[in-house]
Amino acid sequence: MVSPLVYFKDLFSGAITYKDKRNREAPNPFYVMVRKEAGDHIRSWRFIVMLLLVVLTFLGSLYVSLSHIGKAVSNIKDPDRVFVYLKLLTVSDGSLPTFHIFISFLGPLLGIALGFDAVNAEQQNGTLARLMAQPVYRDNFLLAKFFGALLVVSILFVSLALLMTGGGMIITGVLVEPVELLRILGFIVLSILYIGFWLSLSILLSVRFRNAATSALTAIGIWLFFTVFYRIIVNLVVSAMLPDSGMLRPEDMLSYNNLLLSLLRFAPSQLYTDAATTLLMPSVRSLGPLTMEQMSGAIPSPLPLKESLMIVWPQVTGLLAATALCFALSYYLFMRREIRS
Amino acid sequence: MQNPIIELEELTKSYGSVKAVDHLSLTIGRGEIFGLLGPNGAGKTTAILMMLGLTEPDSGIARVCGINATSNPIAVKRKVGYMPDSVGFYDGMTAAENLMYIGRLNGITENELLPKIQATMETVGLADEMHKKTSVYSRGMKQRLGLADLLIREPEVVILDEPTLGIDPTGIKDFLTLIHRLSRQQGLTVLLSSHHLHQVQQVCDRVGIFVSGKLVVEGNMDTLSRNLFGEASFAVQVTFRNNPDELRGHTEALMKLPGVRNVTLQENGIDISCAENITPDIVRFLVHQGLDITSVHKKEFGLDEIYHRYFENNQKHISNGKSTGLFQRSFFRRNNV
Numbered sequence: 001m002v003s004p005l006v007y008f009k010d011l012f013s014g015a016i017t018y019k020d021k022r023n024r025e026a027p028n029p030f031y032v033m034v035r036k037e038a039g040d041h042i043r044s045w046r047f048i049v050m051l052l053l054v055v056l057t058f059l060g061s062l063y064v065s066l067s068h069i070g071k072a073v074s075n076i077k078d079p080d081r082v083f084v085y086l087k088l089l090t091v092s093d094g095s096l097p098t099f100h101i102f103i104s105f106l107g108p109l110l111g112i113a114l115g116f117d118a119v120n121a122e123q124q125n126g127t128l129a130r131l132m133a134q135p136v137y138r139d140n141f142l143l144a145k146f147f148g149a150l151l152v153v154s155i156l157f158v159s160l161a162l163l164m165t166g167g168g169m170i171i172t173g174v175l176v177e178p179v180e181l182l183r184i185l186g187f188i189v190l191s192i193l194y195i196g197f198w199l200s201l202s203i204l205l206s207v208r209f210r211n212a213a214t215s216a217l218t219a220i221g222i223w224l225f226f227t228v229f230y231r232i233i234v235n236l237v238v239s240a241m242l243p244d245s246g247m248l249r250p251e252d253m254l255s256y257n258n259l260l261l262s263l264l265r266f267a268p269s270q271l272y273t274d275a276a277t278t279l280l281m282p283s284v285r286s287l288g289p290l291t292m293e294q295m296s297g298a299i300p301s302p303l304p305l306k307e308s309l310m311i312v313w314p315q316v317t318g319l320l321a322a323t324a325l326c327f328a329l330s331y332y333l334f335m336r337r338e339i340r341s
Numbered sequence: 342m343q344n345p346i347i348e349l350e351e352l353t354k355s356y357g358s359v360k361a362v363d364h365l366s367l368t369i370g371r372g373e374i375f376g377l378l379g380p381n382g383a384g385k386t387t388a389i390l391m392m393l394g395l396t397e398p399d400s401g402i403a404r405v406c407g408i409n410a411t412s413n414p415i416a417v418k419r420k421v422g423y424m425p426d427s428v429g430f431y432d433g434m435t436a437a438e439n440l441m442y443i444g445r446l447n448g449i450t451e452n453e454l455l456p457k458i459q460a461t462m463e464t465v466g467l468a469d470e471m472h473k474k475t476s477v478y479s480r481g482m483k484q485r486l487g488l489a490d491l492l493i494r495e496p497e498v499v500i501l502d503e504p505t506l507g508i509d510p511t512g513i514k515d516f517l518t519l520i521h522r523l524s525r526q527q528g529l530t531v532l533l534s535s536h537h538l539h540q541v542q543q544v545c546d547r548v549g550i551f552v553s554g555k556l557v558v559e560g561n562m563d564t565l566s567r568n569l570f571g572e573a574s575f576a577v578q579v580t581f582r583n584n585p586d587e588l589r590g591h592t593e594a595l596m597k598l599p600g601v602r603n604v605t606l607q608e609n610g611i612d613i614s615c616a617e618n619i620t621p622d623i624v625r626f627l628v629h630q631g632l633d634i635t636s637v638h639k640k641e642f643g644l645d646e647i648y649h650r651y652f653e654n655n656q657k658h659i660s661n662g663k664s665t666g667l668f669q670r671s672f673f674r675r676n677n678v
Contacts, residue, residue, distance in 0.1 A: 026448035036442055041435065128430025130490070132395060133423035134446045135415050338396040340386065340425075 004191040029136045030144055037148025041114060050110045051156060057102040058160055065091040065098070066171065079283040079300045085180045088168055089187070090280050092276035103191050104269045111198025112219040114149035117212035119334065120201045124205065124212070132339045141232040142203065142334055146327065149199050154192050161188045179305055186309070187279045193319050194272040198223070200326040208331045209339075234263045257289050265315075268322060278308050287311060346498055346530050347392060353540045354387055359385040363554035364401070369547075371531060374524050376545035377534040384554040385534040386426065389502055390533075393423050397547060406497055419447075422491030426503040428483060431611035432476035436467065436486050439475055440493055447494045457493055465519065481512035485626040488519070499524075501533040505540050513537070517544045576640040580610035582633040583665050591630055 041047045065072075065088050072091045075083045076317045080086065119142075122128040130139065161184050165176050201222065207216040238260045242248075248256075264270045278284045282302030286294075303311075347369040354362045361384040369375045379385050383463045391403050394414025401411040410417045430439045440458045449457060462468045465485040470478070478486060484504060491499050501520070505513045524531050535541050542562065549559040558565055581588060588611060589628040591603045595611070598618045605612045610675060613623060620639050627634055 026450050027445055029446045029448070032442070040431075040433065125432070126427045127426060127431060128426035129395075130423075130428060130430075130443075130487075131446075133393060133418060133421075133425070134443060137419040141577065180524040327566055336397070338390065340390070 007052065010086065030140045033140060033144030033220065034148045034151065037144055038151050041149055041152045046113050047152065050113050054110065054156065055108060057106060058099060059097040060096055061102060062088065064093060064096045068093050079302050080281055081226065083180050083282060084172055084174045085165060085168055085176050086183060086280050100280060104273050107191060107195045108198040108223040109328065111195040112202045112216065115199045115202035116206055116216040118145040119206045120210055121212050123210065129339050138335055139331060142330055145203055146200060150192065150196050153195050157188045157191055161185065182305055183279050187276055190272065190275050190279065190316065193316065195267065197268055197319050197323040200323045203317060204326045204330040207333045223271040226269055229285050230265065230267045234260065254289060261288055268319060271315040271318050278312045282308060345369065346371045346406055347532065348404040350402045352403055353399045353603065354391060355399055360554045365556055367549060367556060369530060371530055372528045374521065374531040374544055374546045376548040377532060377551055378538060378541060380403065380536055383551045385551055386502055389500055389534060392500065393417060393421060405533055420496055421500060422494055422496035424487045424502060424504060426506055428487035430475035430483065432474065434475065435472050436475050438472045440490060440600045443490055444493050446564055461489045463556045464492060469644045481508045484516060498530045498635035501531065503535055504533055505535055505537050511541055520544060534591055576612065576614045577620050577623055577636040578610060578612050578640060579627065579634060580636045582635055585609055598626060604610055614676065632644035
């Protein structure tokens with residue numbers, strides 16, 4: 001039997017050994033690149049501007065919800081009233097959108113800002129040719145661009161969430177329920193995933209276009225199209241297909257409604273708001289229309305976390321798939337390209 | 342060749358219908374400084390990219406340090422330092438930080454990193470500017486930083502693509518002297534591409550002239566000039582105060598001097614081409630003949646002449662394309678060190 005003292009042998013010298021080991025061992029190139037990318041982002045002006053924007057909207061929406069929180073949690077008709085912290089994120093008096101609606105607008109901008117010149121700026125500066133001559137894999141380069149930015153975004157959002165729960169605890173004096181914390185964390189992961197999609201889209205554009213301005217404009221164009229025009233176009237198309245609504249049977253009405261929703265869900269922002277709403281409002285039972293038969297006998301009560309997750313799973317998968325698709329395309333375009341300065 | 346470090350065999354690469362590199366075969370030995378010369382768009386950069394595995398050849402093999410560059414580029418990149426023609430650095434970082442990044446990517450540990458950077462920056466003469474942002478660096482300084490960026494990795498082979506582009510003449514001289522010194526001290530193999538003939542002439546052991554994807558001539562300066570100008574690689578031009586008619590009688594006697602290949606009478610002088618440099622003999626002979634020499638001028642065939650001479654020939658080939666193969670056969674010489 002080994003003496004228990006052995007376990008404590010390196011307890012206090014551990015820190016030194018670790019540092020020493022770090023100094024002696026060569027770091028993984030991928031880690032080096034991620035570190036450099038994250039460092040670049042943190043020092044860049046555009047990230048500071050985006051950070052200020054996000055923090056401002058966060059504080060604004062929190063301020064509005066805090067001033068109405070009292071009314072919201074005492075509303076007996078609302079099954080979600082017990083979740084004070086979720087209410088903090090979702091209550092609004094209409095003067096300012098809630099935080100997740102803000103993020104559905106700002107998130108793409110954040111993703112685009114961090115990724116639109118990821119590859120083409122390096123090519124323009126002549127650093128890409130030099131970097132590609134180093135013994136590193138090309139996919140590591142793309143992956144580092146993605147993870148470096150995503151790391152910064154994740155830290156930003158996780159800190160915001162923790163700040164909110166901490167601040168909420170001080171202001172309201174109510175302890176946070178584990179379920180609430182999990183839902184908020186789920187919402188944060190979802191937001192990061194959503195920004196990740198826009199990030200990978202903008203990286204794709206930065207691989208495709210040689211000019212940073214072109215790729216930025218294209219990315220913003222895609223973003224505007226989905227936030228402003230897509231909904232209008234889908235409504236126009238569906239209403240053109242729709243026969244006279246007076247003649248319609250309820251089943252047909254339902255099928256047209258579903259068609260409209262499916263089309264709308266091609267927009268990433270729609271996926272995100274659907275999923276965010278479900279996660280933040282436990283009483284949301286379905287994202288599509290429900291018939292009276294389905295609703296009969298249902299008691300308006302919050303769903304357990306697992307059920308909410310089941311509802312948002314298709315949305316999450318959709319976002320993940322779109323991100324992976326953009327990334328695969330950038331790989332395809334970048335891996336065998338000839339790098340000249 | 343002994344100790345080949347770069348071996349290219351029948352390397353070919355086309356972009357659409359344009360052949361950028363056309364069946365290029367080349368061998369470069371360890372410790373050599375090889376100059377790849379050619380006009381813009383001759384395919385020099387494409388050839389270099391294929392050596393590094395940065396682009397794939399359509400056919401042929403590029404082997405560097407015995408490793409196939411196309412199938413195993415990472416292993417090649419560990420041994421080869423490459424400086425692209427317009428080398429760029431991260432402007433937001435200092436020179437030292439730029440080098441640190443490259444050092445870390447190459448697996449240099451944190452302990453060794455700073456001393457190594459310090460030493461390399463001293464080698465290239467930038468030690469005082471080490472902690473300045475690279476955005477304030479001049480073109481020449483960037484080029485030297487680019488060299489430091491290669492040296493920090495301790496490569497076996499250094500490939501420089503147009504390293505003298507955009508630097509002032511003294512800068513070029515310093516830079517090339519530095520490369521030459523490093524190559525001799527550390528046994529580095531250097532491959533540099535350029536269209537600046539004079540500069541390359543100063544430092545290269547061997548040069549290859551590369552035009553529209555083909556390596557037309559290869560060898561050291563002597564061999565090159567002998568190949569192109571045949572036996573008559575030296576020319577002496579003598580001018581006289583005497584009447585040209587007086588000279589006519591001496592041409593035949595001149596032809597009898599050992600080494601003289603050709604004598605042509607000019608308006609007030611004689612052009613003599615010869616296989617060796619026999620200028621003193623010629624002058625002595627002419628003085629003994631009682632001629633009044635006003636000037637003696639020995640023509641030297643530098644790379645410039647070689648280059649122009651080649652282009653004169655090449656123009657003819659373009660007009661009657663059939664003779665290209667013949668031309669190549671007669672001027673293509675290998676295995677000279």
